Amino acid sequence: MENQQYSLVLRKKQEADTVKKQCKMCGKVTTFTDTTIRRHNANGKNIYQFAIYKCPKNHSWNKKLDIYKSFSEHVDPATLVSTEFKPIEEGEKITLRSEKETFEINISATEGNFRLDRTLADHIEGWSRTKIVQKIKAGKILLNDCLTKPSQKLSVHDKILITVNE
Numbered sequence: 001m002e003n004q005q006y007s008l009v010l011r012k013k014q015e016a017d018t019v020k021k022q023c024k025m026c027g028k029v030t031t032f033t034d035t036t037i038r039r040h041n042a043n044g045k046n047i048y049q050f051a052i053y054k055c056p057k058n059h060s061w062n063k064k065l066d067i068y069k070s071f072s073e074h075v076d077p078a079t080l081v082s083t084e085f086k087p088i089e090e091g092e093k094i095t096l097r098s099e100k101e102t103f104e105i106n107i108s109a110t111e112g113n114f115r116l117d118r119t120l121a122d123h124i125e126g127w128s129r130t131k132i133v134q135k136i137k138a139g140k141i142l143l144n145d146c147l148t149k150p151s152q153k154l155s156v157h158d159k160i161l162i163t164v165n166e
């Protein structure tokens with residue numbers, strides 16, 4: 001039996017975040033909107049994460065979000081992400097066809113509260129929430145190798161294991 005592995009980032013669908021601040025290019029206080037684009041910059045052993053905001057005239061402002069240490073100066077952070085995991089893009093639905101395979105979805109990041117049943121219905125082609133609830137109850141969908149409930153909230157590093165056969 002083959003195991004197909006996916007990774008999933010759960011982001012809040014919300015109105016864009018805005019910040020009122022002075023735009024140096026416009027020379028006045030204006031409203032910057034979060035483009036939701038994130039950038040990582042390495043500086044020595046530290047990796048900085050920035051959110052890119054734009055003013056109405058399209059001038060950029062980088063808001064510093066996070067600083068984290070790289071494991072070593074010789075490790076490229078990109079290589080820390082396992083390549084066997086296919087990322088599921090935002091708004092993308094995956095198709096679970098083969099009955100000979102199991103499907104594993106790893107939660108790489110979460111922003112906010114996401115229910116297991118709703119999240120799977122949003123990302124699996126042709127699977128209604130009703131079908132997903134039945135599969136969770138039948139033990140065909142496991143969370144971290146355990147039986148779970150449809151309303152279970154997802155956390156980072158959670159592993160969802162899906163068996164397709166009826």
Ligand SMILES: [Zn+2]
Nearest residue numbers: 023026055059
């Ligand atoms: Zn500006």
